[in-house]
Amino acid sequence: MRRTLLLICWLATDAALFIAAYAIAYFLRVGFILSSDFPLSLYLQTVLTVTPLWLAVMLQLGIFRLSRVQSDTRNISHILFAAVLGLALFSLAYYFLHDKFFSRLLLIYAGILSFLFAVVWHLAFDQWQRQMLRRNPPAFPMLVVGANREAERFIKLLNERRSPFKPVAVLDSQGSPHRELGGIPVAGKLNKLEEVIKTMRPTHLVQCSNLEHTINLMSVCRQHRITYLLLPSVLGAIAGSSEIIEGRSVIMVKDGGF
């Protein structure tokens, strides 16, 4: 629920900023007057028509996903792509609706401003959203399965970066001698899984060791509507990414090239 409200807020503010960027571009180009040759009302009407399409592109590109790091180069390039697409949609829409073309400089202003506004706002909103989502009780409590060094590194990473996914407990099939891992309590062996799920109510489970339990952990997750995640290191892959080949999901580890 917290995430849904935040997402609605994010989309609404993004839409407002997109419209604002185009409005500022208008005034920068036309001057701070209301021109009768190039009426602001028609201009804004077109911007309003395009805004939902631009947001749809942003959503489709996964820019609002929790797993996205907003400062990541890929994410910024996606925002740029959405800004360019928004610009193209605006030009076409304006032409179709009003049968006119207009200033190229205005388009450049609008493109640059909508891109910059979106980037800056996304960086700020992301930080605020992380804080809101990590507040106790966390919106996305994560259960870590495995008490190895890889798990510890992952927990530290999530906590240092104040990830929306907050580790709340660790379970280890072998029984860890440690009471905590990266500051997170080790709740016991896998026989405590059901109990931990009942008490901690994790929304995500990340498997960091013991490949032989994969199917059973997935089964538990499915029964409790928990999202299952797997570190590639469990498969012996140090760095891998999910890809799709001919419609089939695969983990890909590549050393340069394709």
Add this chain to the structure above:
Amino acid sequence: MHVFILAGGFATRLWPLTEKRAKPLLPLAGKPLLSYIIDQIPAGMDITISTNAVFAEDFRKWRKDVPREKIEIHIEDAGHEDQKPGALGAVAMWLESNGIDEDLLLVAGDNYSELNIEKFLEHRTDRPLLAAHDIGETGLAQNFGTIIAGEPASGSPTLPVVSFEEKPLHPKSTFVSTGWWFLPKSCLTVLKEHAISHPDNVGGVFEEFLRRDLKVDCYVFDGRWRDIGSFESYMSIHREIVGERAIVDPGSSILAGTELMGSIVIGPNVKIEKSILRDCIVFGKTTILDSVLEGCIIDENCTLESIDLTDKMLRAGTVLRNKGINPKMSGVF
């Protein structure tokens, strides 16, 4: 003599099979492991099975199906592994609370053995006696309590125990303790005293006997023995006992296109169609369709469709349906 069977563990290493089932109640060739132990114990002996509160109901249910008399279920006050009184602690508490003052046959409820108990008990004296098995390799002995035995007295079928080591890093012997221990009543005080400081170490009490210069004997038996502590050991004893046959519950349906190979046990209400199974245990109430399973243990209420699995234990309620390639999935992430 009273028989006390230790069945209070939570068997975490066999998760998920033991998530809702005590290890001694795991089926072996369609019969609970505990039933094999009960069948080995001579008739007429008083038996107490000690278990924890979590699995108490399962043991009571099992008890109803066992026609034998003089079996009592003793419930340890443990709803969790952390609250366990420990195996030796449970024995000591039971001895104390019931005022038991007679010879004791202590049995680990999670072992399968072909020990002839009558023969074993024939060799009892006023010394503790434990049943030992020659596991053959010191590397394998690492996981168990090992026994270093001395030379036998002439004509004696038992060996004097020189030392006892619990799960040693470098075993000096291939004789391992099998979870069958005879304790004369004269030793019970030592057991109770030792249980206060070492409640979880049954094997340790024998080290304590030796430390106190009490003589301990062992009886080495031939035949199979397994500690059902892992997936591998469970599968291995399953293969040995079942052999090259399929034991199928009459309430199950093996439909067209199915091949059952190797050691197969199929529990009640299982439906298998167009599948190949080799060396598998299917507990019950499961549907397997168009799948290839090798060396798998499938717990109850599972559904498998178009799945190939090797050496897997599947949790109760697992649903695996391989819907194949999703042509709608794009390459954009």
